[in-house]
Amino acid sequence: MAKYSLNTPLTDADIEKLRAGDVVLLSGIIYSGRDAAHKKLTDLLDAGKPLPFDLKGASIYYVGPSPAPPGRPIGAAGPTTSYRMDAYAPRLISLGLKASIGKGKRNDEVKKAMRDHKAVYFGATGGAGALLSKCITASKIIAFDELGPEAVREMTVKDFPLLVINDAFGGELYAKPNLPE
Amino acid sequence: MREIKAADVSAAVARMCVSANTKLPDDVRRKFEEGLKNETTEAGKEIFRQLLENADLAFETKLPLCQDCGLAIFYVELGEDARVEGGVNAAITAGMVAGYKDGFLRKSSCDPMTRKNTGDNTPAIIHIDLVPGDRLKISYMAKGGGSENMSRVTMLAPSQGWEGIKKFVVQRVAEAGPNPCPPVILGIGIGGTFEYAPKIAKKALLRKLDDTHPDPKIAAMEAELLAEVNKLGIGPMGLGGSYTCLAVKIAMAPCHIASLPLAVNVQCHSARHEEVEF
Ligand code: SF4
Numbered sequence: 274m275a276k277y278s279l280n281t282p283l284t285d286a287d288i289e290k291l292r293a294g295d296v297v298l299l300s301g302i303i304y305s306g307r308d309a310a311h312k313k314l315t316d317l318l319d320a321g322k323p324l325p326f327d328l329k330g331a332s333i334y335y336v337g338p339s340p341a342p343p344g345r346p347i348g349a350a351g352p353t354t355s356y357r358m359d360a361y362a363p364r365l366i367s368l369g370l371k372a373s374i375g376k377g378k379r380n381d382e383v384k385k386a387m388r389d390h391k392a393v394y395f396g397a398t399g400g401a402g403a404l405l406s407k408c409i410t411a412s413k414i415i416a417f418d419e420l421g422p423e424a425v426r427e428m429t430v431k432d433f434p435l436l437v438i439n440d441a442f443g444g445e446l447y448a449k450p451n452l453p454e
Numbered sequence: 455m456r457e458i459k460a461a462d463v464s465a466a467v468a469r470m471c472v473s474a475n476t477k478l479p480d481d482v483r484r485k486f487e488e489g490l491k492n493e494t495t496e497a498g499k500e501i502f503r504q505l506l507e508n509a510d511l512a513f514e515t516k517l518p519l520c521q522d523c524g525l526a527i528f529y530v531e532l533g534e535d536a537r538v539e540g541g542v543n544a545a546i547t548a549g550m551v552a553g554y555k556d557g558f559l560r561k562s563s564c565d566p567m568t569r570k571n572t573g574d575n576t577p578a579i580i581h582i583d584l585v586p587g588d589r590l591k592i593s594y595m596a597k598g599g600g601s602e603n604m605s606r607v608t609m610l611a612p613s614q615g616w617e618g619i620k621k622f623v624v625q626r627v628a629e630a631g632p633n634p635c636p637p638v639i640l641g642i643g644i645g646g647t648f649e650y651a652p653k654i655a656k657k658a659l660l661r662k663l664d665d666t667h668p669d670p671k672i673a674a675m676e677a678e679l680l681a682e683v684n685k686l687g688i689g690p691m692g693l694g695g696s697y698t699c700l701a702v703k704i705a706m707a708p709c710h711i712a713s714l715p716l717a718v719n720v721q722c723h724s725a726r727h728e729e730v731e732f
Contacts (some may be wrong), residue, residue, distance in 0.1 A: 336521065337521060337522070348560070351520055376632060400508070402518060403512040403515060450687065452625075
């Protein structure tokens with residue numbers, strides 16, 4: 274398993290070298306978005322309106338951070354469970370999204386979209402919200418302020434520690450449960 | 455009748471919300487340390503290392519352990535000879551709102567249909583039991599959505615018995631996989647009714663992870679379920695390993711002769727709870 278330091282926006286060449294199990298330290302701009310934000314992004318696409326950020330090469334972090342205390346750019350900021358965004362992810366991937374960051378399983382449609390359009394799914398450690406916030410050096414709300422913790426934020430990350438859970442070639446890191454037949 | 459000041463109750467609840475969200479309980483920490491030593495996979499060990507570091511950092515910085523500070527669940531034992539002026543519900547709610555606001559905790563409560571955030575984490579979910587005497591005990595649990603979503607209740611047929619219970623629980627954890635932030639803790643409610651089984655299942659999560667059930671039969675059931683679930687090999691964060699579950703806590707209640715209600719409350723490793731007594 275390899276270890277890479279990558280910068281956003283991600284390119285096809287970046288994605289092609291990644292395999293499930295690789296460690297990636299991600300730096301640059303990423304965008305937060307969870308359930309309600311994904312619904313709104315999809316509504317904008319349906320209406321033919323521009324999105325609040327460019328999807329080309331973008332990375333979306335499924336996170337709803339806790340409020341930033343004084344003197345910090347952000348509160349705790351660990352991943353939320355990703356399957357709830359499965360309904361929206363294939364469309365975003367087909368439009369240029371290169372990486373989603375969360376925790377937990379993705380469905381077959383998302384995995385297919387990642388194969389078809391060269392994208393990856395990264396896992397961050399769930400429940401390590403305080404620790405992960407150390408890698409976020411700046412954060413500002415760029416859309417849907419009314420959603421509170423679910424607003425879309427532009428976050429600057431430095432060496433954000435991620436694992437490749439699903440790569441663009443059908444590889445998956447998660448252990449299959451040993452169930453008796 | 456003993457009068458307990460609402461302001462005292464609110465202040466204690468506010469403190470408890472902040473403290474529980476920023477300080478990992480000692481019993482959970484001990485399990486993480488054990489996991490760091492004994493987990494069979496390197497990836498699993500690494501998760502325990504991160505979670506311990508996260509706990510230290512949260513304690514130092516007062517950032518929440520997890521950004522999902524949960525819905526606020528309260529279990530109240532109120533003495534029949536005690537009263538809180540203005541009502542215990544109002545006092546707890548006011549304390550919760552203040553704690554979540556002043557502690558920079560995330561407010562995660564919303565309208566189920568419009569999905570509009572209520573803005574202050576209300577309503578607090580409050581379960582009150584009247585008990586003899588004049589004491590007041592309030593236990594608080596921060597319950598995150600990721601693990602709660604993986605919880606289930608089912609009505610088994612009595613013929614399915616213990617084998618049926620084990621099968622359902624193991625299947626549930628297998629299907630949940632990496633989603634609820636394993637290693638998990640399982641609160642299991644066996645018996646009661648459709649609404650009572652999940653209530654006791656969740657309340658069982660207040661127990662210390664390393665305690666032993668006073669009834670040896672139930673203690674043996676807990677140990678058996680824990681071993682079965684850990685055979686799944688899901689491991690910390692689903693990366694593989696022997697620590698899929700840290701503890702199983704069973705609560706039982708008599709049920710209808712026609713029923714065998716079963717509730718599985720999945721709790722994540724961020725098992726935040728505290729209690730206060732007056
Ligand atoms: S399941 Fe628990 S640890 Fe994981 S994100 Fe939710 S509250 Fe946090």
